[in-house]
Amino acid sequence: MTIDLDAIAANWRTLSQQLAGDAECAATVKANAYGTGLAETADRLHQEGCRTFFVALPEEALHLRETLPDVTIYVLDGLFPGTAEIYAAANIRPVLNSVPEIEEWSAYCRAAKTALPAAIHIDTGMNRLGLLPDIFTQVMADDYLTGPFTPCLLVSHLACGSTPDHPLNRIQLDTFRAATADFPEIPKSLANSAGVFLGPDYHFDVARPGISLYGGKALDPGTNPMSPVVRVEARILMVREVVERQTIGYGAAETATRTKRLAIVAAGYADGFMRRAGSSDQRPGGFGWLDGHRLPIVGRISMDMLALDVTDVPETAARHGVFVELLGPNVAASDLAIYAETIDYEYLTGLGRRFHRHYGPLGNRQDDT
Incomplete structure (x- = not known):
């Protein structure tokens, strides 16, 4: 099995160049960087200029932190029960996916008297993880819940991004915009690999491509512009x-x-x-x-x-x-x-x-x- 780290870096550059304005291109390196090796791939992406990484599990985040002590790391699967102290000690940011996770992170920050950062996930139509928009609005209005920590990123995930003409893409975009409109100061992230190619409306502040970094085909129609890795x-x-x-x-x-x-x-x-x-x-x-x-x-x-x-x-x-x-x-x-x-x-x-x-x-x- 030959893995071309320079090709992964080149794909990251290609994706970065697709983004509008000042949007940051992060990298999703979960599942052992899609089988290419977490430490090796993340280190090469860091050399190329990537400074924000997304993983699925806290174990992946801890392994990545050993490799890259200064980057921003988000855990997409959220805050596992009883792990807030571990996240905090390793400077790992949970993507808070539910009210119980928000309550636990808030309680930890309140006790520690430190407003640690975390992302908040809004479910705009995937019906997997995340807060429904009306619950998100209630949570953000509750200073007891969100006051003790720093919401540093608002996240949602496209369900049908690989099909550019699917109507759910626009529905999710509009829902995400409406839900986050009152929080212009908080960075936002909607685009996965497919979202990068759907155009500037989907880019927001942080894109988090995965499959395209590794040479995969993000959109069902058309040819694949990414290099094999x-x-x-x-x-x-x-x-x-x-x-x-x-x-x-x-x-x-x-x-x-x-x-x-x-x-x-x-x-x-x-x-x-x-x-x-x-x-x-x-x-x-x-x-x-x-x-x-x-x-x-x-x-x-x-x-x-x-x-x-x-x-x-x-x-x-x-x-x-x-x-x-x-x-x-x-x-x-x-x-x-x-x-x-x-x-x-x-x-x-x-x-x-x-x-x-x-x-x-x-x-x-x-x-x-």
């Missing part, structure tokens, strides 16, 4: 011939329609290559890449292996021990996701622990040892 390769264990009418793999899911050469590759669903992306007689599956050739997956993906059709690849190229690309510049995670009936987020964050991780340009592969 990950290449995953696995070895060919053997090349074998199957003749017409023979079946391949578990469940005899696919039957050869002609004599084929198959490369059996050392990667499977234990490594994050989803079983749903296998093929059968009824449907095609995903693909790999070798020497300029697109290699269809043949049959079911098993735990540790998958089969690729190398019939049209020269035998000198498709041979024992050679690496094939399973994800990368030629095999986009968003393309694989179509076959697996999922999204590229799941592919990137689900890549397994058995890969040898190497940081460097995608054009340079480590040797075959």
